[in-house]
Amino acid sequence: MKRYLLTAVMTIFFTGFVSSQKEFLNGYIIKNDGSYTYGQVANISKGYSVEECLFRWFDISAVYSFKPEEIRAFGFTYGMRYKSVMSGKRGFFMACLVDGKVDLLYDGKKMYLDGEGIDLIPLDNGSGSTILDGKRVSFKGYRDLLEKLPDPGDNFTVPSDLPLSPEKMAEVIAAYNKSQGTDATMLAMKNPGGVHEEMRNLGLLVSNYGFLAGMNASRYDARKVVAARNLFVPEMDFFEVIPVAGAFFNRPLSRNRDFLSLNLEVMVFSTNIYMYSETVQSSVTTRSDITLSYTGIKIPLSLRLTFLEGSYKPFINAGLFAMVNHGGKYTRDGEVENSMHVVRPFTDNSLTVSKTINGFLGGIGMKKEFNLKQSISLEFRAEYGSGIYAQDGLKQNTLSFNVIAAIDFF
Template sequence: MRTFICLLSALCLTAPAALAQSNFKPGYILPPTGDTLRGEVDYRSEQRNRKLCRFRPASSGTVTEYQPNQLQGFGYSGGTSYQSRELPGAPAEKVFLQVLALGNASLYRTVQADDREVYYAGRETTGPLQLLVQRDTTMMVYSKAVGREINTLERSYPFRSKLAMLMADCPKVQASIVNMELKEQRLLKLFSEYNACAGGSAPQYVVAERRTKINFLVLGGIYQSKLTMRYDFSDTELKAARSSIFGGGLIVHPSFFHHKLSAALEALYVKQTYEKTYQGLVTSGLLTGQMVPRYAVVNLTSIRLPLLMRYTILQGGVRPYIQAGAVVSFQTQGDARLETEIPRFGTDRREFSVRTTFFGGLLGAGISIPTGSVGSMQLEARAELYDGTSESVETLSGVRGISLLAGYTFGK
């Protein structure tokens, strides 16, 4: 675990330097007056984009920074676009909001400093904005089933009444608002239906609906682990030397997931040999109470199948992430033995059977760096813990391992 913390610390030190780097992509800015200016816009996290736009007319041009009160908006060619809008409340604040839908009613999104997503809606593209709020409140209520008060989650929907008033001229969508949840895909569908119903002179636009994406992943790195052998009522820790670990997998971005969540299924090959020579205490027989030389060795060759959920903390040029999940390990080869040197009698050799399948959990943290439309590189530190390795759980305990992996994901 100490090594895992060191690896994780190294990633944390690497991430800020990577985040500071520029990541310009083809895009445009909309000055307060005049035509659209095309060039390159720095592709950064949502939190940074809401406060500042960095633009250059060409790859060799000078970078100019624009605040929300200096532009109508900006965007990336064929991608996300932003408008400069004044937020409701006092004091007045102007920020760049991501455009989700435009029309008789418009929808915007932003990500605040605490990584919380916030949605705003307003009339056309110039009307005052309203914050869309959905609240969860913990309340004490009496439960007849358990005969006492219990904590329960109470959800309120203030945003529904705001949307109902905003879209009052289209009765067709009112029924949808009654059961609406503050979820992006449902909001997009509602605004698209309303703008088609209401018409008007405002240009109609809705951001493309997210579709399920599947990307292929290759991984490789170093792995080290340890386990515990119990014999004669004493525990001995066996440590394996560093070895290679490699494999591949699939990363799935379901359309119904939050856009920062994804799932991964991997297949990894690893071979470990645990061995140790030590002095062991004899607890039975003629040599009871004596210390004798012992040699323990365990060989494990396995195919491991992690099923993981990943949360990407930031979006932009560098994307830190954390992930966790379950692992099934299939042993393609496994054996364990303990040799004890008994004075005047030679060597006593004991063999232990190794389970062909065992289960565990995994926790990882890393950074992903996009490399354009081709894919993205990643660097990750992982910690793993497995259940009993031998048929008799009292003989061999679970494996505890750490790894440092580099990988590449193909596709955007």
């Protein structure tokens, strides 16, 4: 079991190492026929115009390079969009702030109008002429140009206090498109998250990691078989509740959403259980005080199935876990009282704590996403595994229930 878990962990980190050489974010390309293809797009950390788009389907797939004439546009999920434009003989991608019948483009210094019947007209204080609605139109400055945009129904009015700023101009161009009865999409001026440290590139905006904490309730069931007839085995008829803490790493297996993901956790806890036993056989009473203690390091590995597309996402988990028990100690101190009320103390340390417990897990939970990087989740989980004692001749198992809260704010 530990060998399989180690192999899985190494595979995850190797994949992340390969993909970290260049930063990719969830995104899409828009083909020349208007259809979308989703995958991952190389991040553009700064600048509003680029010469190419680097695209791949998922983390370890081949990377494809697209030039402006090969696709209409590309963009990032919840982020920027770049459209293919031609300026003279030069083709490049320019940031698109409004996508509609009339687009608003921005190269970092100057804004441009582009779209149906409009061919990359700069918005500035200069004069010029262009073709609008099939007619040659002269204008003096950006305000005069906006007032002369085609408006058959006289539904659009240029604001009186319109500054030459990308944020305000985006609102005005979006309003113009809507006034003409067409849809318009306002797009971001930067990608979510900005620049991240190198270690975050291990699955940036695809993989998530953070801290977790919760409560664990465990019961260790064991009973003797014929071969262990003379061995005393305590009966645990309750669940021991203890706090747990640790970290998690989650990696989606789908290239453009987290419908199915791989979830790896490391949890640490310490337990100290007290049990009391009293038996009467042939007028002989045996009383026992039993303590069982160890520090556990648990490594659950599971597949997570996530539902819905909103900020609240229910999920289910199923997988395996391996646990290493450090410093395990079993003690039994007691007394035997005979029919004459003679009491004799004794100590019995014949049982030993197993160094490992392996088993299966399943859980249900809810995740709340604040953005692509920040989320919290709450999960109820059940686990069933091997027994706590190292002796042969016992039929035993471990049953645990967990309530786990996880937080990812990195």
